[in-house]
Amino acid sequence: MQAHVENGAQASHASRDILVEPASIPEEFSPKATVMDAEALSRALTRIAHEILEGNGGADNLAIVGIVTRGQNLAEELAMRIEQIEGKPVLLGTLDISLYRDDFGTRIAPVLHATRLPFALEGKTVVLVDDVLYTGRTIRAALDALMDYGRPDIVRLAVICDRGHRELPIRADYIGKNIPSARNETVHVALKELDGHSAVEIWDSKVWAAAKAARAEVAKQRPVKLTPQGA
Amino acid sequence: MLSVRNLINTSDLTVDDIEQILTHAQTFDEVNSRMLKKLPTLRGRTIVNLFLEPSTRTKSSFELACKRLGADTISMAGSSSSVVKGESLVDTIKTLDAMGVDMYICRARFAGSPEIIERTTSARIVNAGDGKHAHPTQALLDLHTLYKHFGHLDGLNVGILGDCLHSRVTGSLAPALAKMGAHVTLIGPPPFLPPRPDALGASSTSNLDAVLPDLDVLYMLRVQMERIEGALIPSIREYSALFGMDKTRAARMQKHAVFMHPGPVNRGVELTSDIADAPNSLILDQVNAGVSVRMSVIYLLLGGEADDTRA
Numbered sequence: 033m034q035a036h037v038e039n040g041a042q043a044s045h046a047s048r049d050i051l052v053e054p055a056s057i058p059e060e061f062s063p064k065a066t067v068m069d070a071e072a073l074s075r076a077l078t079r080i081a082h083e084i085l086e087g088n089g090g091a092d093n094l095a096i097v098g099i100v101t102r103g104q105n106l107a108e109e110l111a112m113r114i115e116q117i118e119g120k121p122v123l124l125g126t127l128d129i130s131l132y133r134d135d136f137g138t139r140i141a142p143v144l145h146a147t148r149l150p151f152a153l154e155g156k157t158v159v160l161v162d163d164v165l166y167t168g169r170t171i172r173a174a175l176d177a178l179m180d181y182g183r184p185d186i187v188r189l190a191v192i193c194d195r196g197h198r199e200l201p202i203r204a205d206y207i208g209k210n211i212p213s214a215r216n217e218t219v220h221v222a223l224k225e226l227d228g229h230s231a232v233e234i235w236d237s238k239v240w241a242a243a244k245a246a247r248a249e250v251a252k253q254r255p256v257k258l259t260p261q262g263a
Numbered sequence: 264m265l266s267v268r269n270l271i272n273t274s275d276l277t278v279d280d281i282e283q284i285l286t287h288a289q290t291f292d293e294v295n296s297r298m299l300k301k302l303p304t305l306r307g308r309t310i311v312n313l314f315l316e317p318s319t320r321t322k323s324s325f326e327l328a329c330k331r332l333g334a335d336t337i338s339m340a341g342s343s344s345s346v347v348k349g350e351s352l353v354d355t356i357k358t359l360d361a362m363g364v365d366m367y368i369c370r371a372r373f374a375g376s377p378e379i380i381e382r383t384t385s386a387r388i389v390n391a392g393d394g395k396h397a398h399p400t401q402a403l404l405d406l407h408t409l410y411k412h413f414g415h416l417d418g419l420n421v422g423i424l425g426d427c428l429h430s431r432v433t434g435s436l437a438p439a440l441a442k443m444g445a446h447v448t449l450i451g452p453p454p455f456l457p458p459r460p461d462a463l464g465a466s467s468t469s470n471l472d473a474v475l476p477d478l479d480v481l482y483m484l485r486v487q488m489e490r491i492e493g494a495l496i497p498s499i500r501e502y503s504a505l506f507g508m509d510k511t512r513a514a515r516m517q518k519h520a521v522f523m524h525p526g527p528v529n530r531g532v533e534l535t536s537d538i539a540d541a542p543n544s545l546i547l548d549q550v551n552a553g554v555s556v557r558m559s560v561i562y563l564l565l566g567g568e569a570d571d572t573r574a
Contacts, residue, residue: 128290131304140264141566143283144290180299 056228058250061243063220063233067211070230073192073221076208077106080190081113083206087188088157095123095156095184099174100130100145102163105223106192110161123156125149132173153182159206163221165191168202193232195219208232265563269388271377272397273439281406281443284559288407291555291562294331305334308565311359314370314391315341315352320526320550321391321401325368328557334365352376356383366565369393374431387564389557395429401525402435404556406443408548409480412521417444420477424506425484425533426455426495427467432484432525437463448474451506454495471506475515482523483508483533499532508534513541521545 068076088094091114098107104126111124127149130142160174171189178187190206195213209232213219218240224230235243265280273281294300310329314322322338329336337359341347346355356367366387369377374396377388392398410416421440427433427449437447441464449460449467460467468474475481486502496502508522522534522544530536539546 131294131302133304136304136566137308141562144287144562146290146293176303180301181297 056247057243058246061239061246063235063239064217065234066231067193067234068209068232070224073208073230073232076192077109078113080206080208081110081117084110084159084188084190085114085117087205091118091120091122093156093185095125095149095151095153095158097125097127097149097158097160097178099160099162099170100126100128100147102221102223102226103127103161105225106163106221107161110159110190123151125151127160127174127177129170129173129177132177134169134173147177147181149181153178153184156184157186157188158184159188159190161190163192164219165189165194165202165204165207166197166219168198168200171202172200192221193219264566268564269377269381269390270399270560270564271381271388271390273399273402273435273442274397276399276439276442278442281403281439283563284403284556285407285410287559287563288403288552288555291331291558292552294558295555300331301333302331303333304562305329305332305565308334308365309363310334310336310366310368310561311364312336312338312368312391313355313359314339315346315376316370316372316392318370318392320553321370321398324550324553325389325391325400325557327554328561329368331554332558332561334561337364352379353383356380360384360386366561389560389564392431394431395434396431397435398431398525399435399439400553400557400560401432402439403560404549404552405436405482405523405525406439407552407556408523408545411552412545412548413479416440419445419479420448421445421480421482422448422450422474422478423465423482423484424450424471424508426487427451427460427484428455428457429487430484433457433463436482437465441465448478450474452496452502472512472515475512476517478516478520480521480523481508481516485525485527485529486532503532507532508538510535510537513538519543523549526550 085091096107096111098104107124111122114122125148128145128147130144158178160171162170175187178184188205191204192208193211194204194207195211197215211219213234216237218235218237220233220235220240222229222231222233265283266277267275267280294302312322312325326336326338344355364386366389367380367384368389368391369380370391371393374394376393377390380388390397390399406416409419413419423433423437433449440447447465449456449465450471451469453469456467457463486499520543522538522541524546526546528534528539530539538544
């Protein structure tokens with residue numbers, strides 16, 4: 033094992049190294065449409081930050097919790113904007129819902145990531161952050177996971193896009209964009225840190241699956257390192 | 264996803280498998296540090312803890328791991344099952360299989376028992392120690408403990424001291440450490456050393472005092488009176504004088520060196536009390552790592568392939 037303990041600023045992101053998320057999708061694959069570009073995505077995040085603050089009446093007792101993995105990056109973006117607006121830091125956490133999914137055994141067990149909630153949930157308004165709201169099952173799992181850590185006063189949901197097709201009675205409080213979609217499409221929120229560019233794209237699901245497989249093939253060339261979590 | 268269906272020994276695992284198990288164990292460390300330690304992940308799954316040989320820490324550690332993952336568990340001991348009526352292992356497994364079991368965790372007195380179960384059932388199997396052969400989850404939890412302490416495994420100088428020949432811990436730990444890039448030396452009187460240490464990825468010596476100053480880790484094995492057939496050593500007192508760890512020997516080791524022991528500890532035989540309770544003893548960290556590592560193994564094995572019948 034060539035891995036060593038990373039230190040300093042890198043350490044907080046260390047657990048992501050085990051993610052197979054290497055930069056870009058190979059060029060021969062392309063989405064059907066780009067519905068939000070980097071600027072539109074950034075403006076939507078700024079608006080949501082303002083809406084969260086308006087809804088909560090400031091940043092007091094507010095906690096932004098991103099659902100691993102993309103929600104984690106989006107939560108960081110939101111927390112940064114809230115801090116800029118209010119001039120003080122806001123509580124930030126991440127939640128891995130893999131162990132709470134309702135489809136264990138019907139697919140290969142997902143790679144686990146760290147959950148970090150470095151504050152008590154009691155008395156807090158928790159804003160869960162995710163990239164796409166689709167069936168609602170991820171959010172169901174996230175609510176279960178969150179309740180295992182404590183009893184927040186209020187839980188709200190912020191998503192970058194709502195693509196419909198809900199299978200559970202769940203709705204978002206803050207939405208970047210409503211994107212009507214077909215079930216055979218994939219809505220992908222690309223983020224600079226993970227994909228090399230930021231955008232919201234609609235893909236044909238089959239093309240998307242092939243593109244992801246091709247990207248994973250590239251990723252295999254990279255050494256996967258064992259890195260400490262939550263360091 | 265692991266490259267194996269069942270965990271029989273660490274020598275079957277790839278480096279990637281071991282890294283996956285240790286990485287996921289870190290997530291389960293976090294779960295085990297929570298107030299509410301119960302997960303819903305394996306709801307509705309049935310795991311049988313088949314312990315045909317006495318065990319306290321391994322058995323309770325596995326049971327906790329199963330329960331914290333949300334699985335239903337059945338615990339069976341050799342003495343309280345139909346095995347005492349003469350039922351064979353194969354028939355016991357067939358009977359349990361008929362009730363719908365997803366995984367067997369098996370501790371057995373005879374090496375090879377897990378392979379017999381493997382041929383009988385389609386459920387997953389975790390070897391919880393078979394005779395003098397292997398004890399893979401012990402080795403993995405030792406790796407997890409060392410990784411948490413040192414931050415890496417490659418390049419570590421590890422001495423395994425004691426009855427290496429009759430030890431299933433050595434049979435799993437030495438190959439696993441070697442696979443991860445550590446240097447392993449088996450230490451003990453000649454009758455306690457295997458004739459081919461290289462088969463385990465290790466070297467061997469009977470000169471404890473010569474190797475002590477080079478070690479980062481000294482792993483002491485229990486002197487297993489129940490497994491030594493005939494008198495291999497003249498007396499426990501002599502063994503203790505020549506190979507027991509005490510303050511004087513510990514003083515010759517590097518400052519950063521640590522002590523480990525798979526338990527249960529024979530105080531005054533393989534080590535003195537002040538070594539067992541020293542600040543650089545990781546013995547309790549090992550026990551603590553056990554539940555997380557076992558959760559990780561169970562999670563990765565049961566989640567290893569899509570099961571269409573459950574969709």
